[in-house]
Amino acid sequence: MTIGQGDSEQVGFQVSPIEFRLDPASGVPTYLQLVHQVEHALRLGYLKPGDQLPKVRDVVASLAINPNTVSKAYRELETKGLIVGRPGQGTFILATLSQVALPELTGLRRSLRGWLAKADTAGLDESGIAALVASELRDFYERLGGSSTRSGAAEDETEGVA
Amino acid sequence: MTIGQGDSEQVGFQVSPIEFRLDPASGVPTYLQLVHQVEHALRLGYLKPGDQLPKVRDVVASLAINPNTVSKAYRELETKGLIVGRPGQGTFILATLSQVALPELTGLRRSLRGWLAKADTAGLDESGIAALVASELRDFYERLGGSSTRSGAAEDETEGVA
DNA sequence: CCCCCTGTCCTATTGTCATAAGACAACACT
DNA sequence: AGTGTTGTCTTATGACAATAGGACAGGGGG
Numbered sequence: 001m002t003i004g005q006g007d008s009e010q011v012g013f014q015v016s017p018i019e020f021r022l023d024p025a026s027g028v029p030t031y032l033q034l035v036h037q038v039e040h041a042l043r044l045g046y047l048k049p050g051d052q053l054p055k056v057r058d059v060v061a062s063l064a065i066n067p068n069t070v071s072k073a074y075r076e077l078e079t080k081g082l083i084v085g086r087p088g089q090g091t092f093i094l095a096t097l098s099q100v101a102l103p104e105l106t107g108l109r110r111s112l113r114g115w116l117a118k119a120d121t122a123g124l125d126e127s128g129i130a131a132l133v134a135s136e137l138r139d140f141y142e143r144l145g146g147s148s149t150r151s152g153a154a155e156d157e158t159e160g161v162a
Numbered sequence: 163m164t165i166g167q168g169d170s171e172q173v174g175f176q177v178s179p180i181e182f183r184l185d186p187a188s189g190v191p192t193y194l195q196l197v198h199q200v201e202h203a204l205r206l207g208y209l210k211p212g213d214q215l216p217k218v219r220d221v222v223a224s225l226a227i228n229p230n231t232v233s234k235a236y237r238e239l240e241t242k243g244l245i246v247g248r249p250g251q252g253t254f255i256l257a258t259l260s261q262v263a264l265p266e267l268t269g270l271r272r273s274l275r276g277w278l279a280k281a282d283t284a285g286l287d288e289s290g291i292a293a294l295v296a297s298e299l300r301d302f303y304e305r306l307g308g309s310s311t312r313s314g315a316a317e318d319e320t321e322g323v324a
Numbered sequence: 325c326c327c328c329c330t331g332t333c334c335t336a337t338t339g340t341c342a343t344a345a346g347a348c349a350a351c352a353c354t
Numbered sequence: 355a356g357t358g359t360t361g362t363c364t365t366a367t368g369a370c371a372a373t374a375g376g377a378c379a380g381g382g383g384g
Contacts, residue, residue: 021300027194029371040293056331066373070330088333088381095166104284108277109298115277116302122266126303130200133295136271138183140278141288191341218361221332233362249361250351 017041017051022063030065034073042082042097045105053083053091179203179213184225192227196235204244204259215253245259269312 018041028036041047050108054062059070074091077083085091089127100108180203182196190198203209216224218271221232236253247253262270281291 027190029189031371032189039289040297043290043293044297051199055329057329067331068333068374069372072371074331085331086381087379088329090330099286099287099290105294108281108284108286108294111277111280112294112298113302115273116298118273119270120302120306122270123262125261126263126299127201128205129299130204132267132270132274133299136203136204136274136278137288137291137295140282141277144282193341217359229361230344230363231342234341237359247361248351252357252360279373317339 018047020054020055020059020063022065031069031073031076034059034070035076038073038077038082039097042093042095043099045096045098047093048098049093051091051093053093055090058088180209180215182216182221182225184227191236193231193238196221196232197238200235200244201259204255204257205261207258207260207264209255210258210260211255213255215255217252286320 018037020037022030022033026033038047038053047053053074056067056070056074059065060067074083074085078085082093082095082097083091084094116129119132124132165178180199184192184195188195200209200215209215215236215252218229218236219226221227236247240247244255244257244259245253246256278291281294284316286294
């Protein structure tokens with residue numbers, strides 16, 4: 001039972017490997033939160049070309065928002081060339097934003113978890129950690145002025161970790 | 163009498179120890195960005211009770227925004243009991259949100275900087291780092307459900323990168 | 325073929341954000 | 355007392371976000 005169309009590859013996930021969440025306190029528009037979450041997943045390799053995004057009506061049901069809001073988010077992602085919507089089938093990933101190999105990313109993730117545990121132990125709560133990270137992240141890239149140790153230029157959107 | 167503890171000297175800073183910044187791409191309303199920045203500074207100890215915030219008209223001048231927007235931010239902070247506005251004088255910090263002693267926070271900051279450098283070297287750009295941090299931060303507190311693990315002191319430096 | 329599912333589009337309405345321009349009230353200093 | 359500074363408030367206007375409700379178009383399976 002193959003799900004994939006006659007395309008060159010197969011899917012593997014009928015249900016989406018991503019689950020949207022909303023943070024009403026962030027102040028970020030709903031449609032932008034959806035956009036950011038897809039972009040984040042693309043950067044971290046959680047989503048790859050061919051993967052299917054949640055169906056519009058599913059997102060509507062799970063988040064209790066308006067179809068137009070989801071549509072606006074998907075439209076924005078499609079404009080960027082990241083996804084494509086196919087009526088009757090669903091919405092699918094086209095490109096990737098991943099920059100780092102999986103193993104390296106796993107290492108970074110693990111050490112970051114260690115730091116988080118340490119921050120938690122020190123008494124910082126989620127807001128405090130977010131504040132500290134946001135502060136250092138800003139300082140870090142302010143000091144660099146855009147020049148990374150590697151190469152790479154991208155000045156897309158930035159998302160406050162708050 | 164005014165609220166100032168001492169009456170002759172309490173200053174030390176005519177100019178505020180905080181400087182507002184705006185990120186138009188974040189989607190966060192301007193007035194909320196100001197609110198968040200003050201709260202962050204309070205959590206990290208950059209601002210303490212008695213400190214003076216930038217004058218409304220100064221913020222207006224430096225950020226090129228409307229006085230009403232700054233006023234809305236300050237009003238929100240005043241409602242929360244964090245600051246107080248005194249006509250003719252300025253706006254001042256009332257409470258603190260700091261949760262961690264300075265030395266511990268400094269340690270956390272240092273190891274975080276190390277991690278950031280490592281992530282940068284690995285090829286992650288600002289957006290990628292923000293994505294990774296946001297992802298792990300969410301996972302971390304999702305797993306805890308709100309219960310912190312603070313018991314002992316943190317002594318081990320986060321792995322790698324000194 | 326027909327029906328259902330999918331994404332997409334339309335109009336209208338409501339609420340919030342940000343702006344402009346001006347006025348007022350409390351305080352410090354001369 | 356008078357002047358200038360500072361925070362606060364009012365009114366009106368334009369833009370955007372999100373909603374409701376309905377309609378249309380492409381694709382697949384019975």
